[in-house]
Amino acid sequence: xxxxxxxxxxxxxGRLVLLLLVALVVGLLVDRVEWALILAxxxxxxxxxxxxxxxxRWLRSRRRLPPPEDWGVWSDLAWTVHGRxxxxxxxxxxxxxxxRAFREAAAALPDGVIVTTLGREIVWLNAAAQRLLGLNxxxxxxxxxxxxxxxxxxxxxxxxxxxxxxxxxVPAPGDEALRLxxxxxxxxxxxxxxxxxxxxxxxxxxxxxxxxxxxxxxxLRTPLTVLHGYLDMMDAEETPQWSPMVDEMRRQSLRMAxxxxxxxxxxxxxxxxxxxxxxxxxxxxLATLQREADALSQGRHRVAVEARAEADLxxxxxxxxxxxxNLVTNAVRxxxxxxxxxxxxxxxxxxxxEFSVSDTGVGIPPEHLPRITERFYRVSNSxxxxxxxxxxxxxxxxxxxxxxxxxxxxxxxxxxxSTFTCRFDEAQLWxxxxxxxxx
Ligand code: ADP
Numbered sequence: 133x134x135x136x137x138x139x140x141x142x143x144x145x146g147r148l149v150l151l152l153l154v155a156l157v158v159g160l161l162v163d164r165v166e167w168a169l170i171l172a173x174x175x176x177x178x179x180x181x182x183x184x185x186x187x188x189r190w191l192r193s194r195r196r197l198p199p200p201e202d203w204g205v206w207s208d209l210a211w212t213v214h215g216r217x218x219x220x221x222x223x224x225x226x227x228x229x230x231x232r233a234f235r236e237a238a239a240a241l242p243d244g245v246i247v248t249t250l251g252r253e254i255v256w257l258n259a260a261a262q263r264l265l266g267l268n269x270x271x272x273x274x275x276x277x278x279x280x281x282x283x284x285x286x287x288x289x290x291x292x293x294x295x296x297x298x299x300x301x302v303p304a305p306g307d308e309a310l311r312l313x314x315x316x317x318x319x320x321x322x323x324x325x326x327x328x329x330x331x332x333x334x335x336x337x338x339x340x341x342x343x344x345x346x347x348x349x350x351x352l353r354t355p356l357t358v359l360h361g362y363l364d365m366m367d368a369e370e371t372p373q374w375s376p377m378v379d380e381m382r383r384q385s386l387r388m389a390x391x392x393x394x395x396x397x398x399x400x401x402x403x404x405x406x407x408x409x410x411x412x413x414x415x416x417x418l419a420t421l422q423r424e425a426d427a428l429s430q431g432r433h434r435v436a437v438e439a440r441a442e443a444d445l446x447x448x449x450x451x452x453x454x455x456x457x458n459l460v461t462n463a464v465r466x467x468x469x470x471x472x473x474x475x476x477x478x479x480x481x482x483x484x485x486e487f488s489v490s491d492t493g494v495g496i497p498p499e500h501l502p503r504i505t506e507r508f509y510r511v512s513n514s515x516x517x518x519x520x521x522x523x524x525x526x527x528x529x530x531x532x533x534x535x536x537x538x539x540x541x542x543x544x545x546x547x548x549x550s551t552f553t554c555r556f557d558e559a560q561l562w563x564x565x566x567x568x569x570x571x
Contacts, residue, residue: 144206183203186200245327257272277326314328356389412444445561533554
């Protein structure tokens with residue numbers, strides 16, 4: 133066969149030449165050379181047309197037949213096409229197998245997986261997605277996600293452009309006890325994935341952890357108050373030899389009381405999804421913070437306040453005060469005597485506003501910055517304890533800012549000082565229509 137393929141053209145041309153020679157001889161014998169040659173050529177064209185017709189029929193046939201038996205180039209052509217078709221078929225089979233394996237794997241996932249277009253129209257979903265979201269592939273194929281998922285929170289999340297941060301603790305449609313997390317993942321130019329996970333157990337554990345911390349803190353409050361009360365009653369003059377120890381016990385009990393208060397504040401903040409918002413008067417907030425800074429510093433630092441923005445915030449006054457005051461307290465505590473602490477409230481170019489606290493204190497080495505807002509994370513344990521820190525201040529700041537849709541930026545240089553900036557969007561500023569709305 134290979135030999136035939138190689139010599140396909142020689143065979144075809146050879147045949148034609150042979151036919152013409154025979155025609156020539158016959159033509160000479162009968163003295164009709166032109167007619168004999170024309171007849172031979174016509175015969176050759178007829179044979180070629182017949183081969184073309186067989187090739188066309190074979191190509192059009194839906195059945196998988198072997199290529200038609202033919203001669204010369206026609207046979208070679210048919211076998212080349214046949215080879216390509218076989219290659220395509222086996223590639224297709226492999227792709228189908230692969231696709232099936234992927235679909236089966238995706239279908240077997242315990243997490244819900246929904247493939248959507250960029251316009252968030254459903255293309256495919258697995259069994260877990262059907263179970264968790266109450267969807268049905270047959271009915272919902274082509275439907276827009278935000279229309280089939282009947283939850284304002286999910287709809288607002290899906291309406292965000294691009295790929296928003298994962299959404300957590302969403303009640304499953306039809307079953308409030310089932311808590312879900314949702315995450316949008318881009319995976320091709322035309323499609324994206326929505327991954328839905330059942331996080332009920334995680335949320336339950338998280339709730340138990342929160343309750344546990346809150347309960348323990350609450351239970352510790354009373355014994356600590358009693359201890360502190362008795363320590364206060366101990367008369368240093370009667371037992372002077374105990375005086376240093378009693379002082380230390382008093383200091384430590386105060387520190388424990390402060391840790392308990394901070395833990396309770398954190399638990400309360402964690403339990404909230406949003407704050408009861410009112411108008412936060414920033415002018416009086418800054419005045420209070422300055423008074424607090426002065427009282428804590430006791431003249432050891434210069435405290436400056438710069439209020440360039442007339443704007444007020446929308447939020448919970450008490451929580452925002454707690455966050456700002458933590459930053460101011462830290463600035464004073466981590467700045468040696470003679471240093472400067474500056475508070476500022478400014479508008480930002482993007483329409484929002486920011487509250488910043490700068491100091492000329494010890495600063496924070498860059499490797500600590502990513503973890504500095506974690507609970508009980510300290511750069512230096514001894515310094516934090518010496519200055520009366522609980523290790524919870526910045527965690528509280530972060531939670532309060534999250535609840536106010538703000539973010540915390542920290543710039544610091546060891547030995548030169550730090551600047552903590554709380555950024556707020558324009559939407560978080562108090563505006564006239566809101567005032568009318570509130571009234
Ligand atoms: P703490 O109660 O220990 O101050 P925080 O959560 O408020 O806890 O702060 C965490 C750590 O961040 C502190 O232990 C301290 O090392 C560092 N830190 C916070 N603010 C400043 C600051 N203004 N200057 C230098 N270090 C700071």
